[in-house]
Amino acid sequence: MSKRALDLALALIALLPAALISMVLAIPIWIETRANPLFVQTRVGRHRRPFRLIKLRTMRPDTQHRASHEVGASHITGTGRLLRKTKLDELPQIWNVLVGEMSFVGPRPCLPSQKELIDERERLGVHALRPGITGPAQVAGLDMSTPARLAVADAAYLGPWSLTHDLHLMLRTAFGGGRGDAADRA
Numbered sequence: 001m002s003k004r005a006l007d008l009a010l011a012l013i014a015l016l017p018a019a020l021i022s023m024v025l026a027i028p029i030w031i032e033t034r035a036n037p038l039f040v041q042t043r044v045g046r047h048r049r050p051f052r053l054i055k056l057r058t059m060r061p062d063t064q065h066r067a068s069h070e071v072g073a074s075h076i077t078g079t080g081r082l083l084r085k086t087k088l089d090e091l092p093q094i095w096n097v098l099v100g101e102m103s104f105v106g107p108r109p110c111l112p113s114q115k116e117l118i119d120e121r122e123r124l125g126v127h128a129l130r131p132g133i134t135g136p137a138q139v140a141g142l143d144m145s146t147p148a149r150l151a152v153a154d155a156a157y158l159g160p161w162s163l164t165h166d167l168h169l170m171l172r173t174a175f176g177g178g179r180g181d182a183a184d185r186a
Contacts, residue, residue: 003103003161011098018091025056025088028079035061038092043109044118046130051101053109054092058083067111069145087173093133105166106132107154110144117144120151125158134173 001009026037039057042050058080063071076084083089096102102109109131110117121127137143137153144150169177 007103018094022091032079048127056089058089103130103132105169117147124155126154139172139177
C-alpha cells in the first residue's frame with residue numbers, strides 16, 4: 001500500500017465520524033466565541049504551494065494570524081484548551097488529507113510568514129513532502145518556536161516511507177504523544 005492510498009483509505013473511513021464530532025464541537029465553540037467554529041488559514045504545503053488549512057477554532061476571533069507560539073496562551077479559549085489537549089481541533093484537516101493537500105503524517109504546515117522555517121525546510125528538502133496532521137517532530141514535543149530543530153526533525157522523515165512507522169506515529173499522537181505547541185505551555 002502506498003502512503004497516498006493509506007491517506008485516502010483512512011480519510012474516507014474517518015470523514016463522516018470526524019464531521020459529526022466537529023458539528024457537535026462547533027456548538028460550544030460558537031457559544032463561547034460567537035464566531036465561525038471553523039478556522040481557515042493559509043499554510044505552506046508540498047513544494048511550497050499555499051493551501052487553506054481547516055481546523056476547529058481554538059483562539060479568540062480577534063487573534064492575529066501569526067504562529068501560535070507568537071500569540072500566547074491568553075488568546076486560547078476555554079473550549080480551545082480542551083480541543084488542543086485532545087487534538088480534536090485537528091479533525092477538519094481530514095478534508096485537507098482527502099483532497100491531497102495534506103497527509104496524516106508529515107511535517108506540520110507552517111504559515112507563509114515563518115521564513116526561517118521555510119528556508120530551513122527548503123535547504124533540507126522537506127518541501128517535497130505533503131504536510132501532515134501529525135509527525136515525528138510533534139510526537140517528540142518540538143514545535144515551530146524552534147525552526148532549525150524542527151526542520152531537522154522533519155527532514156528525518158524524508159527516508160523511505162513505512163506503513164508501520166506512520167501507524168506508530170498516529171497512535172502515539174492519538175494517545176497524547178507530544179506536548180502541543182508553545183502557546184499551550186505559556
